[in-house]
Amino acid sequence: MPLNSTSLVFRAPNLLGQTRITSPKKFGAAPSLQTWSSWSMKKSHQKRCFGFPVVSQLKFNQNCPSFASSVMEDERNLVLTSPGPDRYSKELDVAVRAVQMACSLCQKVQESLILKTSSPVHSKHDNSPVTVADWSVQATVSWILTESFGCRNVSILAEEDVQSLSEPGSSALLADVVKTVNDCLAEAPHLGLKGPEMPLGSSDVLEAISRCNSTGGPTGRFWALDPVDGTLGFVRGDQYAVALALIEDGEVVLGVLGCPNYPMKKEWLSYHHRYHRIISKLTPTTSESWDKGCVIYARRGRGEAWMQPLHQKNKPLSWPNTAIPVRVSSIDNPALATFCEPVEKSNSSHSFTAGLAHSVGLRKEPLRVYSMVKYAAIARGDAEIFMKFARTGYKEKIWDHAAGVIIIEEAGGVVTDAGGSRLDFSKVSENWKDPIILLQHYSI
Numbered sequence: 016m017p018l019n020s021t022s023l024v025f026r027a028p029n030l031l032g033q034t035r036i037t038s039p040k041k042f043g044a045a046p047s048l049q050t051w052s053s054w055s056m057k058k059s060h061q062k063r064c065f066g067f068p069v070v071s072q073l074k075f076n077q078n079c080p081s082f083a084s085s086v087m088e089d090e091r092n093l094v095l096t097s098p099g100p101d102r103y104s105k106e107l108d109v110a111v112r113a114v115q116m117a118c119s120l121c122q123k124v125q126e127s128l129i130l131k132t133s134s135p136v137h138s139k140h141d142n143s144p145v146t147v148a149d150w151s152v153q154a155t156v157s158w159i160l161t162e163s164f165g166c167r168n169v170s171i172l173a174e175e176d177v178q179s180l181s182e183p184g185s186s187a188l189l190a191d192v193v194k195t196v197n198d199c200l201a202e203a204p205h206l207g208l209k210g211p212e213m214p215l216g217s218s219d220v221l222e223a224i225s226r227c228n229s230t231g232g233p234t235g236r237f238w239a240l241d242p243v244d245g246t247l248g249f250v251r252g253d254q255y256a257v258a259l260a261l262i263e264d265g266e267v268v269l270g271v272l273g274c275p276n277y278p279m280k281k282e283w284l285s286y287h288h289r290y291h292r293i294i295s296k297l298t299p300t301t302s303e304s305w306d307k308g309c310v311i312y313a314r315r316g317r318g319e320a321w322m323q324p325l326h327q328k329n330k331p332l333s334w335p336n337t338a339i340p341v342r343v344s345s346i347d348n349p350a351l352a353t354f355c356e357p358v359e360k361s362n363s364s365h366s367f368t369a370g371l372a373h374s375v376g377l378r379k380e381p382l383r384v385y386s387m388v389k390y391a392a393i394a395r396g397d398a399e400i401f402m403k404f405a406r407t408g409y410k411e412k413i414w415d416h417a418a419g420v421i422i423i424e425e426a427g428g429v430v431t432d433a434g435g436s437r438l439d440f441s442k443v444s445e446n447w448k449d450p451i452i453l454l455q456h457y458s459i
């Protein structure tokens with residue numbers, strides 16, 4: 016049984032020993048003369064419990080768009096969950112179901128991208144790739160959250176906007192997104208949610224996407240969504256994640272990470288996707304196997320994180336019965352520890368992390384994986400450390416970390432920036448100051 020958070024005691028495993036971290040000039044500001052173990056020690060404040068929650072019942076906003084109900088009316092009026100152990104349970108329930116649906120949507124789009132039967136990959140203004148899946152997941156999750164909690168009570172900060180979809184000449188792309196969203200929402204009953212009574216039209220879908228315009232902030236609650244994290248991995252048929260988190264008064268209070276390609280064996284994470292696909296075909300998956308991916312989730316203050324297999328098409332979602340607890344690894348010998356880092360050198364300096372790894376006694380090859388699947392790998396105990404040293408000027412986005420951070424923390428780990436500070440989720444995404452992300456687990 017997972018431990019209760021209040022009974023946890025953390026010790027620094029001294030995994031990374033005493034070292035100075037000085038980053039290369041072109042990468043982000045290095046922390047000052049600080050030892051990894053000393054900044055780790057400062058982090059023992061994590062695992063705190065929340066105070067007594069406020070319970071509020073707000074009426075559903077009659078001015079909201081007239082979507083069909085996805086939940087019972089009395090559930091829709093539930094704004095803040097009940098106090099005590101059930102706090103955020105309704106939000107988590109809906110979030111897990113929504114991410115399961117999003118994973119299924121992404122699997123279909125990824126397959127069609129590989130088979131080249133879907134619309135091609137598009138470029139955003141910053142030249143990063145975007146696909147039908149990014150917009151479709153954002154629309155679907157936005158629609159489900161809004162229908163479940165009422166649009167007045169749902170504020171979402173998410174990666175995509177509707178600019179490219181609304182441009183002249185984008186009608187085929189928009190039609191593709193609308194079809195993908197409706198196909199996905201048609202599966203809602205299997206996931207225990209009610210879908211729309213009529214298929215959504217273009218304006219409904221555009222509205223659902225553009226409603227995700229929260230700017231976050233230190234007070235109130237908002238959802239942070241990365242519809243497809245690691246889009247580059249996604250378009251290459253490799254690893255990617257769907258990440259959804261709820262942030263309240265600057266604290267992440269729940270997180271859900273969908274990892275549709277997370278293989279059964281951690282070694283397969285670093286193999287090329289084609290190898291994984293061949294292996295998957297040779298060994299057909301069963302409902303008990305995990306090689307078709309998983310969804311991992313956690314709630315603040317529970318001291319536990321859970322993993323469930325991806326929902327199988329046309330079968331009702333059995334939840335939470337199929338979930339199993341996950342825990343960070345207990346390895347505290349650097350020679351046995353594995354660190355994760357981005358695949359793309361442009362997103363994090365491989366040479367710098369190699370030098371740093373060597374200087375602290377890490378001897379294993381790094382696990383290079385796209386997206387927040389790195390957080391999932393550490394939560395599952397498949398790796399111990401995540402290092403990301405982004406280039407100077409790059410500002411980390413809340414939605415790229417929120418879900419992963421709470422899952423690691425509840426699974427017994429610690430996440431800080433290189434200065435030893437907890438990541439600040441009260442800032443709007445563009446204002447994150449420290450682009451360096453370090454993660455070190457604590458064993459119990």
Ligand SMILES: Nc1ncnc2c1ncn2[C@@H]1O[C@H](COP(=O)(O)O)[C@@H](OP(=O)(O)O)[C@H]1O
Nearest residue numbers: 243244245246247357361362385386405409415
């Ligand atoms: N120059 C850069 N430096 C660091 N991170 C970057 C970056 N450009 C994009 N990213 C972020 O890195 C994420 C991919 O993570 P990773 O490199 O670990 O696979 C991207 O997610 P998206 O694909 O959702 O945009 C994006 O948010």
